[in-house]
Amino acid sequence: MLYGYGSQIWAGTLATCLLTVLTLLFSIIIGMIGALCKLSPNPLLRWPFTAYTTLIRSVPDLVIMLLVFYNLQELINFICAWAGWAQYQMDAFSAGVTTLSFIYGAYMTETFRGAIQSVPKGQLEAGYATGMTPLTVFRLILLPQLIRFALPGLNNNLQVIIKATALVSIIGLLDIVTVTQQAGRSTQQLFFFNLVAAGIYLCMTAVSLIVLSWLDRRYSAGVREVRL
């Protein structure tokens, strides 16, 4: 059915899925740190992240990707030479994860900043008043409520990340796009294989929508919604 390219396309799909999951994970970590720093009273923490989010969100993903991809290796070489370590050659996959996380960390920062600000202040103050440490307040009060406010934005970002992984084929990763293009060229069935690629992406976005709506129901338990 797939002209014998089934296993390669499967491998490409797995690469894209892994790329998406790792990017999501790292960008959430960057976003959480960024949001806390952006809301901090200390300008030395606030300014770098304000510059980071403004810059990243005004330049196209692909341009940042090429910029980071071509310069990351030089930076690593420089650091290795400076610290006296052995040279480390970056492969396309880790370069892809690094650049995508770097880009979507900025979007996540904005999502989480909005979510943190949506949690009623009195909740956190009540936590501090009962003698909780900042870490406990974050873990027991802020985080569980913040997730509910962050989910719509997180959902959007995830959709964008899934679609952005297609760009990584431009910097040479063997993902769905690369594999289906190769298969299409060698079998002269480019239209068919392009449709296959589009179908796989559509499945991925549909699954992510289902998972996110399940999470949304779970984290909205006990919250009454306005009925219009």
Add this chain to the structure above:
Amino acid sequence: MSEILERYWQAYLGFGIPITGLAMTIWILLLAVLFGTVLAIPMAIWRCSSNRWVSTPVRIYTFVFRGTPLYVQLLLVYTGLFSLSVVRGTPLLATFFRDGFNCVILAFTINTCAYMTEVLAGAIRAIPHGEVEAAQAFGFSRFRLYTKIILPSAFRRALPFYSNEVILVLHSTSLAFTATVPELLKVARDVNSATFNSLPAFGIAAILYAALAMVLVALFRKAEKKWLGFLKPAAH
């Protein structure tokens, strides 16, 4: 950096004949946004229709085109359609799809139209029902209802989301180089391969994109102040 700027600034801006660089980026953006908006108006009206047979096809269209990457859609139009013998056999279609620029405009238009349809449909649904009922009570025809009440109001309400979408189209124009269209990123890549100096080569492109995005944001802010002012809470 300054050496590259001196040698290549005209290529980056690209206001010449034929146009390249930043000028080409703006041209793609204008065409895609224009065609996308014009097509999105009827689509959004159908999307809000209470007749399921009308709204469901539009829903499927927006789901499919918002659920797949633009890059894959562009490849499908640029490499996929041209590989079909039907397309290659018809002279008109063959000349259309052989040109990368046509493919870019077609793919971008279909893609952005899907997003704009959802934006506009959301705005149509957000119109207070009283406005529509008042018009109906006055005996407005359907055509007058849409052109005088619903669409003007929907466009105003959609402005903030519409501006987001235009910025997204600007960002996606950087994909056009994969269909051999000489826009800003193509120039940056050419400069990079000519000078092997990738930080300034792509950095200049990034600055130009950011500047263009900021100009667009400023324009939309002005438009919002002018046309959306009535929705702001009144100041005393």
